[in-house]
Amino acid sequence: MPELPEAEVMRRAVARWALGREVAGVEVGDPAVLRGLGVEALVGQRLEAVERWGKQVVLGFEAHAAVIHLRMTGKVIRVGAGEERSVRVAWRWADGALPVGVIDRRRLGHVTVVRRGEEAGAVGELGPEPWPGVLSxxxxxxxxxxxxxxxxxxxxxxxxxxxxxxxxxxxxxxxxxxxxxxxxxxxxxxxxxxxxxxxxxxxxxxxxxxxxxxxxxxxxxxxxxxxxxxxxxxxxxxxxxxxxxxxxxxxxxxxxxxxxxxx
DNA sequence: GCTGTTGTTGAAGC
DNA sequence: AGCTTCAACAACAG
CATH class of the missing domain: 1.10.8.50 (Helicase, Ruva Protein; domain 3)
Incomplete structure (x- = not known):
């Protein structure tokens, strides 16, 4: 199950894979994991930032953000790299790079699309984190x-x-x-x-x-x-x-x- | 077939 | 009120 360290490693991977790319389309494998605004809103937007809030990975697009809550078995992957079972939602890129998707065998996680700047509402109340700075x-x-x-x-x-x-x-x-x-x-x-x-x-x-x-x-x-x-x-x-x-x-x-x- | 996991939340209990 | 505990969620292993 992903905790802060695993979410951080995934954040770095997604940044390498997709930062700066433009969304060409969204594949929804399981509508039940989706929250907030429709994922279709992201089509045409460039990925500007990949952040981690606690255990959650946040994809910051130009006007919207996708807040990925991985819960127990969620994982952010590249679709086509060999691990694509139970893909709940995936983003295709305009330049043809491998899509980035969320897999979640047990479906406890969810993906919430909000307007950029409103990520905190989707993440929920979160105390200070023990990394990268040491909590005094x-x-x-x-x-x-x-x-x-x-x-x-x-x-x-x-x-x-x-x-x-x-x-x-x-x-x-x-x-x-x-x-x-x-x-x-x-x-x-x-x-x-x-x-x-x-x-x-x-x-x-x-x-x-x-x-x-x-x-x-x-x-x-x-x-x-x-x-x-x-x-x-x-x-x-x-x-x-x-x-x-x-x-x-x-x-x-x-x-x-x-x-x-x-x- | 029932129990135990596991993160988070919201409801129930104290 | 404020805090703690527990059920629920979902799927699977044992």
């Missing part, structure tokens, strides 16, 4: 302070921190040495600062590893899990101490942490 301990504490819940549950709320998903939350907490079930109110200033650094490093590690890849792979598709210290590694020895990686449900989500060095 003060900034993190300010965003999470009002929560009464476990620190990991609060991290997964998009309004508090943008772009953090289950993997980034688990890995960031491990890097910071913080147990996921600790109540938000129990973190001291040093822990908040370490968490900001940990979340940044968890994101940056994936972005660096995936580099300029053309076809991002998710964990569910066998992406190399060596980069993860705790996520989906139940029962394995911690890389940092003698502890063992533990799994539990927290806030309804699978959560992995090292009981030895995450306090």
């Amino acid at each position: 301990g003060e900034a993190l504490a300010a965003q999470l302070r009002s929560a009464r819940s476990a620190v990991k549950a609060a991290l997964l709320e998009p309004r508090r921190v943008g772009g953090v998903g289950n993997i980034v939350a688990c890995e960031g907490l491990w890097r910071a040495g913080i147990a996921p079930h600790r109540p938000v109110g129990s973190l001291e200033p040093e822990a908040w600062a370490a968490l900001g650094e940990g979340l940044w490093a968890a994101c940056d590690a994936v972005i660096t590893a995936e580099g300029e890849t053309e076809e991002i792979r998710f964990v569910s598709e066998g992406a190399p899990p060596e980069g993860f210290a705790v996520y989906a590694r139940e029962g394995e020895r911690c890389r940092r101490c003698e502890g063992v990686v533990t799994r539990a449900q927290l806030g309804g989500r699978g959560t992995w942490w090292c009981a030895g060095c995450q306090r």
